[in-house]
Amino acid sequence: MSQQVYNFGAGPAMLPVPVMERIREEFLDFQGMGVSVIEVSHRAKQFEKVLLDAQESFRQLTNLPDNYKILFVHGGARMQFSALPMNLAGRSASKKCLYVETGNFAKLANKDAKGYGDIQVIASSADTKYDRLPAITPEMIDQDAAYLHITTNNTLYGSRYSQFPDAGNVPLIADQTSEILSRVVDYSKFGCIYAGLQKNLGPSGTAIVVIREDLLGHASAETPVLLNYEQCAKDNSLTNTANTFAREDQ
Numbered sequence: 042m043s044q045q046v047y048n049f050g051a052g053p054a055m056l057p058v059p060v061m062e063r064i065r066e067e068f069l070d071f072q073g074m075g076v077s078v079i080e081v082s083h084r085a086k087q088f089e090k091v092l093l094d095a096q097e098s099f100r101q102l103t104n105l106p107d108n109y110k111i112l113f114v115h116g117g118a119r120m121q122f123s124a125l126p127m128n129l130a131g132r133s134a135s136k137k138c139l140y141v142e143t144g145n146f147a148k149l150a151n152k153d154a155k156g157y158g159d160i161q162v163i164a165s166s167a168d169t170k171y172d173r174l175p176a177i178t179p180e181m182i183d184q185d186a187a188y189l190h191i192t193t194n195n196t197l198y199g200s201r202y203s204q205f206p207d208a209g210n211v212p213l214i215a216d217q218t219s220e221i222l223s224r225v226v227d228y229s230k231f232g233c234i235y236a237g238l239q240k241n242l243g244p245s246g247t248a249i250v251v252i253r254e255d256l257l258g259h260a261s262a263e264t265p266v267l268l269n270y271e272q273c274a275k276d277n278s279l280t281n282t283a284n285t286f287a288r289e290d291q
């Protein structure tokens with residue numbers, strides 16, 4: 042390499058040099074198999090270990106309770122904007138899904154959700170160009186709702202929750218794409234968190250979804266199989282061919 046170039050873009054973001062060096066070392070010969078990780082079967086036992094190790098590291102780093110599943114899914118974070126109501130709106134007879142709109146991705150999250158539930162924005166700072174996080178009081182949260190969705194760090198605006206709303210019995214769902222693993226978070230306060238890998242965890246195109254087990258099993262009948270979190274959990278994220286490279290460097 043002639044010169045190390047620093048990329049301060051939010052994502053795809055730089056990976057630590059030791060990680061890149063290990064990828065380079067292993068790229069042609071993954072764990073002595075004589076093939077690259079991008080050539081290896083996603084059902085090979087060596088790859089299964091990669092997947093289990095990535096899940097275990099995440100569980101340990103976040104002190105994640107045992108009743109949460111860790112899924113690796115296709116389509117990045119944005120795919121989850123639609124997958125969430127498909128999987129969770131059915132928790133409530135009203136199919137009410139509550140959103141807080143605090144930036145462009147928070148807006149897209151509720152826009153992409155439309156059609157898969159009764160999508161309601163309970164607070165927004167759009168009028169002031171997303172310069173604040175609107176206060177969320179318990180009275181604003183209909184306890185009959187399927188979930189409350191927030192974006193914990195608003196990538197383009199830099200606003201970040203220091204305290205998360207108390208949603209009572211309504212599961213709190215968070216898009217953590219631009220801050221995942223950058224601070225200690227008590228995940229037991231959340232029903233589900235998700236993030237695209239490309240900013241803090243690895244290459245683009247794959248997302249991590251961490252979901253409490255009791256929230257699985259509510260998907261609408263129309264949910265495509267690859268967006269169905271319960272199916273993904275049953276198959277340990279191997280319903281179809283996984284992106285083996287994205288998981289290897291975590």
Ligand SMILES: Cc1ncc(COP(=O)(O)O)c(C=O)c1O
Nearest residue numbers: 117118119146196216218219237
């Ligand atoms: C907070 C947040 N959510 C969602 C996304 C969309 O992620 P993806 O491109 O993986 O779909 C981004 C991308 O920058 C983001 O910053």
